[in-house]
Amino acid sequence: MMFRSLMTLCLAFAMHALVGTPTLAADRGPHYEEDDDAGSLPGDSKKLEGNGPLRSITGALTGGSRGGDYQDMYEIYVANPSEFVLRVAQVSAGFDTQLFLFDASGRGMLGNNSSNVDGQGSINAVLTNAATDETGVVLNKPGSYFIAISGFPSRPGNSAGPIFDFNPDTPFEVSGPDGKGGAYPIQGWYPEGDTGSYYIELSGVNFLTPSPGACCYPSGSCEITDANVCEDAGGTFGGSGTSCEDVECSTGACCFLKEFCYWECLELSEGDCLQEYAATWYGLGSRCEDIVCPDPCVGACCVDGGCVLTVQALCDAQEGVFHAYKMCDDIECQPNNDDCPGDINGDDAVNILDLLKVIEYWGDCL
Numbered sequence: 066m067m068f069r070s071l072m073t074l075c076l077a078f079a080m081h082a083l084v085g086t087p088t089l090a091a092d093r094g095p096h097y098e099e100d101d102d103a104g105s106l107p108g109d110s111k112k113l114e115g116n117g118p119l120r121s122i123t124g125a126l127t128g129g130s131r132g133g134d135y136q137d138m139y140e141i142y143v144a145n146p147s148e149f150v151l152r153v154a155q156v157s158a159g160f161d162t163q164l165f166l167f168d169a170s171g172r173g174m175l176g177n178n179s180s181n182v183d184g185q186g187s188i189n190a191v192l193t194n195a196a197t198d199e200t201g202v203v204l205n206k207p208g209s210y211f212i213a214i215s216g217f218p219s220r221p222g223n224s225a226g227p228i229f230d231f232n233p234d235t236p237f238e239v240s241g242p243d244g245k246g247g248a249y250p251i252q253g254w255y256p257e258g259d260t261g262s263y264y265i266e267l268s269g270v271n272f273l274t275p276s277p278g279a280c281c282y283p284s285g286s287c288e289i290t291d292a293n294v295c296e297d298a299g300g301t302f303g304g305s306g307t308s309c310e311d312v313e314c315s316t317g318a319c320c321f322l323k324e325f326c327y328w329e330c331l332e333l334s335e336g337d338c339l340q341e342y343a344a345t346w347y348g349l350g351s352r353c354e355d356i357v358c359p360d361p362c363v364g365a366c367c368v369d370g371g372c373v374l375t376v377q378a379l380c381d382a383q384e385g386v387f388h389a390y391k392m393c394d395d396i397e398c399q400p401n402n403d404d405c406p407g408d409i410n411g412d413d414a415v416n417i418l419d420l421l422k423v424i425e426y427w428g429d430c431l
């Protein structure tokens with residue numbers, strides 16, 4: 066009952082606070098910053114579409130906290146194979162990185178763990194365009210490829226075994242696919258590895274050129290257009306190469322809070338979406354597979370002098386004070402003494418200090 070009655074109170078706020086703006090592919094470059102997590106395999110990798118050179122990528126391997134982020138894979142376009150270099154230029158302290166290149170079918174081509182820069186060994190990976198082991202692999206064809214970063218010792222493999230063999234006698238090797246699974250496409254990574262944030266510099270690499278796809282206009286009609294034409298017209302672009310049969314222009318992805326700490330995404334009309342609790346609607350033709358609903362259950366909420374773990378929308382609906390990513394043990398809530406109305410700061414007296422608290426928060430509540 067309580068939960069339902071909070072719905073109307075909190076709806077307007079939640080819509081405001083929880084909307085994520087999808088990145089416009091056409092605006093990217095020359096830097097790319099990982100937004101929602103890049104996947105680990107070609108199927109859930111980030112396709113980096115845009116115009117011109119791709120010079121740097123920042124991102125993070127966050128580990129187990131969001132359902133397993135131990136690798137990030139990106140699909141890119143190698144424009145100039147002879148200049149191809151990926152370099153881990155900066156990392157969070159102590160983060161031991163590895164870099165890999167896969168062809169368009171997911172077969173491993175090149176991998177590196179440690180680099181040797183001017184005679185200095187470094188745990189930062191640098192991937193050049195040619196293997197230095199006996200495989201003799203050289204990247205020499207322009208085209209679309211997958212690149213991936215992982216933390217040591219997480220390596221790509223398949224049911225036949227690891228794709229790359231890093232010889233311990235040659236720690237700086239750029240390896241070709243000389244592992245037992247080297248002839249087959251990647252299926253997974255073994256084991257989990259190091260985590261941290263990274264900054265990769267790229268050379269010889271461009272964004273993938275976006276191709277036209279299905280555009281859902283606000284009227285509900287569908288047409289094949291370029292992404293920027295679609296977005297300029299207020300439409301939702303279904304992705305490069307999609308057809309109007311692939312998209313449903315009468316509905317859009319809708320993230321809503323199904324129960325405490327549990328978000329669900331369904332494709333609904335705008336009206337149906339906004340009937341749901343703490344809902345965000347992502348526009349006609351948007352699909353749940355492209356949407357990441359907000360973080361579930363991630364904060365301590367001080368309400369009525371006590372502390373509960375909940376999402377921000379619920380905390381605000383109960384006029385609590387929200388502390389994102391904190392556990393109740395991490396914070397001290399101001400006590401609330403019901404026998405002493407007016408005691409804002411909870412020191413069992415109503416005095417100038419309480420007035421100052423009120424003045425501190427003076428003005429319209431947003």
Ligand SMILES: [Ca+2]
Pocket residue numbers: 099102103124125126127134136137
């Ligand atoms: Ca990531």
Ligand SMILES: [Ca+2]
Pocket residue numbers: 102103104105133134135136137138
């Ligand atoms: Ca990832």
Ligand SMILES: [Ca+2]
Pocket residue numbers: 161162163177178179187188189190217
């Ligand atoms: Ca390394």
Ligand SMILES: [Ca+2]
Pocket residue numbers: 198229230231232238239240241243
């Ligand atoms: Ca090797």
